[in-house]
Amino acid sequence: MPEYIAIERQQLIARGTLESIVRQIKSRETPLEPMVFSTDNCQRIEIDWQGDIETVLTRLKPSTTPTSAKRGRPKLGVISKEVTLLPRHWEWLRQQPGGASVTLRKLVEQAQKDISLEERITTSQHQLDRFMLQVVGDAPGFEDASRSLYRNSKVSFEKAIRAWPEEIKHFVLAKFNDIAEIHSGNK
Incomplete structure (x- = not known):
């Protein structure tokens, strides 16, 4: 089950599922609107904190109301977005079996499987750096x-984060x- 952390003023104030974080934050006497991050990829999760616990939780859950079905669209969570390609790319896609959408999905799936060690490292570094910028970007040593x-200098990294709040330091x-x-x- 995915885990998340809630941070307010450079302090980790809650940890757990999104539901448990909402319950912990909304049950406090002092109203807070902390930043919430996935512990897996350091991605910030936007939460609208307005309202009571159940209202906030309801907004977190994907809509279960049926949407108007469009002909030929499977109910698989397909999201239409704009893709910008050169004319020669569109021509190549038109010639592929299954059309542009099927071909693009296959290409994305294959690229996700073929991620190199360097790409994994770079992606993880960017995720952690973005987290640090949002949480402790103005802290000494950032x-x-x-x-x-x-x-990839652990000694320098530990020295730089020495003055940071304990829980943030442990997380990063x-x-x-x-x-x-x-x-x-x-790994």
């Missing part, structure tokens, strides 16, 4: 921590160690 992250160090494991080929 710039040094960011540089150390991309150099654990993520740094995950990236180091990717570097070493153990």
